[in-house]
Amino acid sequence: MTRIISFLSTTLFASCVMCGAFVPSLKHFSPKQAVFYGRNYRQNTIITPTITNNYPPCPLVQLNLFELNKIFEESGSLGKGITVGKVQVALSTSDRSSSSIMGILAEVARNTSNDSPALAKLSEDVCLALLRKSDEWLGACSDSKWFNQKDYGKAESQFNEWSNREAAKFEKEYIPDAGGDDKAGGPTIVVVSLIIEIQGDATKFDGAGYSIGGTRDVLSSISSDCRVDQGYCLNAAEVFWTPSDYEEVLTRNEVVLDFPELIDF
Secondary structure: OEEOOOOOOOOOOOOOOOOOOOOOOOOOOOOOOOOOOEEEOOOOEEEOOOOOOOOOOOOOOOOOHHHHHHHOOOEEOOEEOEEEEEEEEEEEEOOOOOOOHHHHHHHHHHOOOOOHHHHHHHHHHHHHHHHHOHHHEEEEEEEEEEEOHHHHHHHHHHHHHHHHHHHOOOOOOOOOOOOHHHHOOOOEEEEEEEEEEEEOOOOOOOOEOOEHHHHHHHHHHHHHHOOHHHHOOEEEEEEEEEOOOOOOOOOHHHHHHHOOOOEEO
């Protein structure tokens, strides 16, 4: 398993955060209809006169806490708040050369640094590499959580939780040396995981795994959004892929055990 250590941007959030509660205003009250019962002794029937209400009904609009938080957020280049998201893609490959998904990811990892623009370029390159290998896809999945700007600490904590969860699946973390493909093994399944913390709520994370088109949309959205503002919209990014050893083989049973959230196409 290979891991790129993330860098949390030192850019401070300078947006103005307003807090408050919102209660829907009711201009008109719709009184409960009153029903009066009377007995007409001549006809021996029940009289139920109808009370006419001239006021129009006033529907109650329910807003959950998530919507309320967004109302008072200041919008940036990619929308409001901070989003922590992840996408995972499983591929089947018999090629372990420098042009394979494993070789491309190793090359990208060896030539990156830990500033925000470099991490944005890394995320873009990973997404593009996966998009170009769509004929090898077996399955995918994605997830995301939104935080307001004042909860940037919670966003960082969520990013670390997802990153550590992936890292804990493997015995060691390293970047393969160049030229290791001369000892390449046979066909294998490769699982690539990309976890990012990005400003705003515009980046699309929903839909990976449910269709090939939906997975393309998620990867394309990440690839384009992470380069906004010259990459400074990206707070952190980590990339994992397995196997990273050119002689190792990842079986379908191991994928099911370690990545149960993946959805087969």
